[in-house]
Amino acid sequence: MKRIKNDQLTSLIAALKKLSIEKKVALWKQIAVELEKPTRSQREVNLYKIEDVAKDGEIIIVPGKVLSNGVVQKPIKVAALNFSSGARDKIISAKGEVLSIQELMKQNPEGKKVRIMG
Numbered sequence: 020m021k022r023i024k025n026d027q028l029t030s031l032i033a034a035l036k037k038l039s040i041e042k043k044v045a046l047w048k049q050i051a052v053e054l055e056k057p058t059r060s061q062r063e064v065n066l067y068k069i070e071d072v073a074k075d076g077e078i079i080i081v082p083g084k085v086l087s088n089g090v091v092q093k094p095i096k097v098a099a100l101n102f103s104s105g106a107r108d109k110i111i112s113a114k115g116e117v118l119s120i121q122e123l124m125k126q127n128p129e130g131k132k133v134r135i136m137g
Contacts, residue, residue, distance in 0.1 A: 028054060028100075031120060038124055046130035050120065053082035053137070054100065062137030065089050066106055069097060069136060078133045080123060091115060098123035 032051045039047035053062065064081045067089025073079050080098045087105030091113040098118040102110075110117050118126070127133065 034121070034124065038128060042128050042130070044128075044130040046133060046135070047124070049135065050080065050082050053135075061100070064099075064136045066091055066109055069095060072134065072136065076132055078118075078123065078127065079136050080120065080133055081136050082120075083137060085110075 032054050035047045035051035035054070039045065039051065062081055062083030063086055064083065065086045065088035069079050069081075069085070070089055070091055070093070073093070073095045078096045078098060082100060084101040085097060085099045085103065085106045087103045087109055089109075091109045094114040094116075095110065096116040096118065097110055098120050100120060102117060107117050123133070
């Protein structure tokens, strides 16, 4: 099971680097570099930090895991490698949107209005 996850992560990193070159967007390269770090060094961000920083119309990307500590009171759009089930539920109940990094790459290949958290 772990091997599949590593294969998926490896293909995601390759896709991020490819998109970075194709669209000339440094954001995707930066996310790829973050995801190449060991799992224990990957970012973990609580919802209260995302709630404090997120602005209207902005997408927050976490190259790691979003944790559920905190309250979400505004609709925010968050993309991450992983979400805790509590974080996912809180974002959706606040009329926000939960995306995978792959979905964000498809929706916004230019990386406009995206902020990296961590």
